[in-house]
Amino acid sequence: MLSENSTQILVVEDDEDIRQTMKLALELEGYQVHLAANGLEALKYKDIAPNLRLILLDLMMPEMDGRAFLKTIHEQQLFVGVPVIVLTAAGEKVKPEGSVKLVQKPLDLDFLYSLVKNHAQVPTN
Amino acid sequence: MKFKAPSDVIRMLFLASLYLVAAHLGLLAGPVNGYASLVWAPSGIALGALLILGPSWWPFIFFGAFAANFIHGAPFFAAIGIAIGNALSALIGYSLIKRASFHEGYFGRFTLTLSFLAFGPLLSTLVSATIGVSVLYFTGAVDTRLADTWLAWWLGDMLGDVVVAPAILAFWFNYRKPLLKNPAIQSHSFGVLEWTLLAVSSALIAFLVLEDSVLPFLNTGQKLYFMFPVLIWACLRFDLRGVTIHLLMVASVAIGHVFFHARPGDEALLHHVMTKVQPLLALYSGMALILYALIEESLCTFREKIRWSSDQAFLANAGTTLAHSLDSNKTLRALAGLVVPRLADWCQISLYGEDGALEEQAAIHADPSKIILAERLGESFPPRIEEAPYSDALRTGHFLHILPQDSLHLSRHIQSKEYRELLTELGLWQILIVPFKCVRGPHGVMTLVMSSSTREFSQSDVFLAEELSRIASYAIDNAFLYAKVQNAVRSRDRFLSFASHELKTPLTSLLLQIQLLLSQSVNKEVLDAKLFSKMLAICESQVNRLSALIDRLLDLTRIQNGHLKLNLARTDLSKLTLDVVSKLNPQAVHAGSKLTVADLHSVSGLWDSNQIEHVVSNLLSNAIKYGGGKPIEVGINEDTDFAILTVKDHGVGIAPGDLTEVFKRFKRASTDNKIEGLGLGLYIVKQIVSAHNGEVELESKLGMGSTFRVKLPLRQRQVEPRQKFSTENGGALVI
Numbered sequence: 001m002l003s004e005n006s007t008q009i010l011v012v013e014d015d016e017d018i019r020q021t022m023k024l025a026l027e028l029e030g031y032q033v034h035l036a037a038n039g040l041e042a043l044k045y046k047d048i049a050p051n052l053r054l055i056l057l058d059l060m061m062p063e064m065d066g067r068a069f070l071k072t073i074h075e076q077q078l079f080v081g082v083p084v085i086v087l088t089a090a091g092e093k094v095k096p097e098g099s100v101k102l103v104q105k106p107l108d109l110d111f112l113y114s115l116v117k118n119h120a121q122v123p124t125n
Numbered sequence: 126m127k128f129k130a131p132s133d134v135i136r137m138l139f140l141a142s143l144y145l146v147a148a149h150l151g152l153l154a155g156p157v158n159g160y161a162s163l164v165w166a167p168s169g170i171a172l173g174a175l176l177i178l179g180p181s182w183w184p185f186i187f188f189g190a191f192a193a194n195f196i197h198g199a200p201f202f203a204a205i206g207i208a209i210g211n212a213l214s215a216l217i218g219y220s221l222i223k224r225a226s227f228h229e230g231y232f233g234r235f236t237l238t239l240s241f242l243a244f245g246p247l248l249s250t251l252v253s254a255t256i257g258v259s260v261l262y263f264t265g266a267v268d269t270r271l272a273d274t275w276l277a278w279w280l281g282d283m284l285g286d287v288v289v290a291p292a293i294l295a296f297w298f299n300y301r302k303p304l305l306k307n308p309a310i311q312s313h314s315f316g317v318l319e320w321t322l323l324a325v326s327s328a329l330i331a332f333l334v335l336e337d338s339v340l341p342f343l344n345t346g347q348k349l350y351f352m353f354p355v356l357i358w359a360c361l362r363f364d365l366r367g368v369t370i371h372l373l374m375v376a377s378v379a380i381g382h383v384f385f386h387a388r389p390g391d392e393a394l395l396h397h398v399m400t401k402v403q404p405l406l407a408l409y410s411g412m413a414l415i416l417y418a419l420i421e422e423s424l425c426t427f428r429e430k431i432r433w434s435s436d437q438a439f440l441a442n443a444g445t446t447l448a449h450s451l452d453s454n455k456t457l458r459a460l461a462g463l464v465v466p467r468l469a470d471w472c473q474i475s476l477y478g479e480d481g482a483l484e485e486q487a488a489i490h491a492d493p494s495k496i497i498l499a500e501r502l503g504e505s506f507p508p509r510i511e512e513a514p515y516s517d518a519l520r521t522g523h524f525l526h527i528l529p530q531d532s533l534h535l536s537r538h539i540q541s542k543e544y545r546e547l548l549t550e551l552g553l554w555q556i557l558i559v560p561f562k563c564v565r566g567p568h569g570v571m572t573l574v575m576s577s578s579t580r581e582f583s584q585s586d587v588f589l590a591e592e593l594s595r596i597a598s599y600a601i602d603n604a605f606l607y608a609k610v611q612n613a614v615r616s617r618d619r620f621l622s623f624a625s626h627e628l629k630t631p632l633t634s635l636l637l638q639i640q641l642l643l644s645q646s647v648n649k650e651v652l653d654a655k656l657f658s659k660m661l662a663i664c665e666s667q668v669n670r671l672s673a674l675i676d677r678l679l680d681l682t683r684i685q686n687g688h689l690k691l692n693l694a695r696t697d698l699s700k701l702t703l704d705v706v707s708k709l710n711p712q713a714v715h716a717g718s719k720l721t722v723a724d725l726h727s728v729s730g731l732w733d734s735n736q737i738e739h740v741v742s743n744l745l746s747n748a749i750k751y752g753g754g755k756p757i758e759v760g761i762n763e764d765t766d767f768a769i770l771t772v773k774d775h776g777v778g779i780a781p782g783d784l785t786e787v788f789k790r791f792k793r794a795s796t797d798n799k800i801e802g803l804g805l806g807l808y809i810v811k812q813i814v815s816a817h818n819g820e821v822e823l824e825s826k827l828g829m830g831s832t833f834r835v836k837l838p839l840r841q842r843q844v845e846p847r848q849k850f851s852t853e854n855g856g857a858l859v860i
Contacts, residue, residue, distance in 0.1 A: 022634075
């Protein structure tokens with residue numbers, strides 16, 4: 001169940017179905033999930049950045065894609081200390097700058113859970 | 126004889142005077158019975174002149190001979206008769222020799238030389254001798270020793286023909302040639318020195334042979350062998366001119382020798398001259414000419430053989446060089462390097478695509494300092510293949526040889542000053558245009574130019590150029606096909622990566638959903654039915670989505686291969702459009718672009734509803750993607766022949782240069798730098814609409830937005846849609 005102390009995760013993904021599925025999956029595990037459909041929308045969450053433990057970022061999105069988002073947060077020093085895991089369906093092999101890990105789609109549920117558990121951390125201030 | 130110009134009259138008079146002088150001198154030099162002489166130069170002049178100028182010039186012979194004999198004291202009618210005889214002799218000699226294919230004074234072939242000797246000196250002179258002696262007899266000028274007179278006449282004329290005529294022909298036709306055939310030292314004065322040496326030694330040797338007091342222990346016959354070294358030297362080092370000089374010197378020494386020893390009424394000497402000197406001289410001269418012919422002929426054959434094997438080696442090497450590279454630019458450069466300087470002084474090669482656009486270019490000049498100029502010519506003024514002379518060459522597939530007078534004419538007609546200056550710098554004398562028609566690849570032309578008159582395109586040069594162009598065509602075809610295959614493979618790879626990305630997206634959520642369901646059903650005893658139904662519904666919709674996606678991918682491959690099959694059915698365009706609009710509306714709202722549908726008329730036609738749905742969907746998705754958050758207007762209309770769907774956005778717009786480009790496969794407009802994706806949407810729209818025999822129109826302004834208009838025919842004139850349509854850039858999808 002969600003509580004004030006639930007770990008907060010930001011999911012940035014343009015596909016509606018995947019967004020909803022991941023939200024459902026993570027909420028069932030007790031995480032609090034914020035959603036954004038693309039990089040620009042994700043930037044709107046910069047104010048709650050201190051509370052975020054993890055960002056799951058899709059690469060291919062309209063308006064602002066994953067790489068552009070990473071570049072922006074690096075330049076503007078946003079979401080500092082929040083690990084970013086990049087998801088891709090495009091068969092990329094190299095993780096982009098600023099991200100912690102690169103994961104191929106489709107995701108396994110258990111894998112998703114272990115990924116989040118391992119990487120969601122308290123941001124260092 | 127028609128006098129074409131005053132110079133002809135002068136020439137005729139000159140020849141007549143020459144004849145007269147020669148005849149007079151001949152008659153003075155101790156003839157028999159006062160009328161025949163040792164070497165009758167005029168007959169040689171006559172024959173030589175006719176062979177050079179043509180038979181219609183015979184009058185000079187007639188008048189010259191008449192004047193000479195009349196002045197010398199012959200009765201009037203006798204002079205006329207002799208003149209007729211001499212002219213007839215020359216004419217008969219001329220016509221017989223010409224019929225034996227003798228031309229241009231060419232003594233380089235054995236059979237031709239033999240014909241000349243037989244018809245000229247030997248046979249035609251019988252005529253003048255016979256007529257001359259008969260006329261003299263019948264007019265009473267001569268009544269004794271007719272046989273001797275006749276023999277002297279014949280021998281004299283013969284010697285004139287065999288010694289003088291070839292000399293005239295040799296010097297006339299070889300006027301421009303170099304002095305020596307294969308000089309070790311290229312120097313004019315050296316040539317003159319050798320010629321002088323030849324003349325002097327010929328004279329000395331002749332003197333040695335004829336003068337009994339020199340080397341008295343040898344007889345004339347034995348001494349004759351000394352002539353041969355000089356003769357062979359003449360044949361090998363000099364062209365015909367050298368040989369005839371040798372013969373002229375020998376003849377002159379012979380005449381001088383007789384003259385020196387002659388005493389009036391010396392019958393024994395006369396007999397000696399007529400039975401030994403003249404026949405010997407005639408025979409020697411004839412043999413000399415034949416020897417020259419034989420040597421020339423075998424040298425020629427030898428040279429041909431060497432040239433032939435060198436050509437073959439060249440072609441073999443060329444084949445290897447050209448086959449080396451699969452890059453058509455490299456191939457062209459290699460080809461240019463092969464052509465220059467062996468076949469031409471400079472050359473330019475151009476390749477053209479199917480639409481006539483210049484694709485590749487190479488240019489080179491034998492003079493390294495002019496290579497840049499040649500390249501500049503190729504870049505600034507490439508050959509226009511739709512114009513003559515290139516169009517002719519490409520059409521016939523054969524080479525075009527432009528001779529100096531025509532090339533000058535051509536260059537005068539060029540408008541551009543810079544072009545003319547470039548051509549003058551590079552040098553334009555003779556041009557050879559060789560087309561190459563590749564089987565599948567681009568067409569091309571190779572322009573070979575000789576810059577000055579020092580070189581000409583020979584028969585074997587043209588042959589080599591054509592062979593080279595054939596080899597080059599294969600190489601270019603190869604390069605072209607290779608590029609096409611590479612393109613196709615790239616195309617396939619792009620498609621596969623696109624397909625896998627598209628498929629993985631719904632699979633991601635599907636997998637997660639199912640795993641969630643599994644874990645829920647395993648872990649929880651009480652199942653939340655509502656949650657479960659929701660999750661299963663999502664799964665179902667995703668499977669449907671996957672299925673639809675696979676269909677779309679299959680359509681895509683069919684479109685790319687030109688095998689799109691249309692299921693035509695009665696389709697309501699407005700209903701279809703409204704469906705798509707409602708489906709995409711959430712997306713539109715999310716992006717801030719409100720979808721409004723205006724002018725909705727109910728329009729139906731025989732179309733493939735599935736495909737048309739893709740069209741509408743693609744256009745709307747694009748409008749949302751590039752709409753920049755501004756409203757999008759959709760409208761449906763009709764005119765007499767078409768149903769018209771309009772999608773108008775107010776977003777980033779499309780640059781004028783990209784208006785046709787956006788419909789190409791994998792192209793994205795230049796304003797698009799943030800939006801990923803493979804740019805297939807509009808390509809698919811175009812292909813589907815074309816398959817329906819419809820049209821797509823696009824109006825756009827940068828920063829203002831774009832309007833797409835799709836026109837679908839209301840009545841299908843041909844029920845079957847177009848099955849095959851071209852894949853641009855020559856690409857094909859390889860799966």
